[in-house]
Amino acid sequence: MRIVIDASRCTAPRLTGTERYAIELIRALIRLNPAHSLTLYFRDPPAGDLFPPSDRVDYRVIPLRRAWTHLRFAAELWRDRPDVTFVPAHTLPLLFPGRAVVTIHDLGFRYFPEAHPPAQRLYLEATTRYSARRAAVVLADSAATARDLSRFYGTPPDKIRIVYPGVEKPSLPASLAEGNWEMVRRKYGLPDRYFLFIGTLQPRKNIARIVQAYRLWREHHPHDSAALVLAGGQGWLFDPAWVQGVEGVILPGYVDDADKGALLAGALALVFPSLYEGFGFPVIEAMHAGTPVIASDTSSLPELVGDAGLLVSPLDVEAIAAAMGHLTDDAVLRPALREKGYAQAVTFTWERAARQTLAALEAAGKS
Secondary structure (H helix, E strand, O other): EEEEEEEEHHOOOOOOHHHHHHHHHHHEEEEEEEOOOOEEEEEEOOOOOOOOOOOOEEEOOOOOOHHHHHHHHHHHHHHHHHOOOEEEOOOOOOOOOEEEEEEEEHHHOOOOOOOOOOHHHHHHHHHHHHHOOOOOOOEEEOOHHHHHHHHHHOOOHHHHHHOOOOOOOOOOOOHHOOOOOOOHHHHOOOOOOEEEOOOOOOOOOOOOOOOHHHHHHHHHOOOOOOOEEEEEOOOOOHHHOOOOOOOOEEEEEOOOOHHHOOOOOOOOEEEOOOOOOOOOHHHHHHHHHHEEEEEEOOOOHHHHHOOOEEEEEOOOOOHHHHHHHHHHHHHHHHHEEEEEEHHHHHOOOHHHHHHHHHHHHHHHHOO
């Protein structure tokens, strides 16, 4: 088959989960691809080493600053007429020929519309609804997202395929693996002991309740000086009042990818009781790093955590604080969760995701 892939997100200057998903899945598809012709379309020129070499892959750069998907990319599809078009991030062109596969990562904007500017929310609603209807096959990052697609848009379950993303083990420099944490700790101003949240600081991530739970934990553990590190950039609706007046909270800002493994490995626990996640990459990354996880018992997180972490109601501050207390008070619990986490994390591989995606592309091409 001739397969066209929208690779426009792969050249973003700062990578979020969606961009990393596109890059890693395309890399795995190129390695796995047995015989199909792949054409990757970019808005900006990619780095020469972004993807592995292959004589079955063609690269095309088609610059346009605005409406790239619906104008420039769509025009190329009318010229190319591929057997299948694959868009790994939500939005298919409004008018294009042939069959398509699209990945819809989550429908968080349906649960938290106030977290998006009005114009962005309307665009997400319109394009996600259209893409779910227009695609021959829809890939969902989790069973939770699959259920949301059927609930909100009436997408037939037999049209949806659940394909969990792969999650790479965060890198841990040799000096840090040997116990020398000082370089990273100085860089971000961290103490020896800390709980960690990592992600964009926004309402959907439940930052206010995480801080309230930490304050409650401190009241119950007055002799423990462990801090709460909220690592990540401040989102559109970040409220300074979430952390105001709470001693021990550290906001180091955006964390370099090269440092993420060290921050995770050094934490007492990842505290991630998000209100909604289509797929929570930090949860699996923490398990890879041997760090216990406290996560929500809602949306996709129970699928990811299984019995390898502590699940709590994201609305229950006392339950979040109690889980933090279990991990600091119970000397047996931490190593037990660490071993379960290692076993859980290694099941999320890009090779498996690529095999399932390739099967979906082939099914769409034959439909």
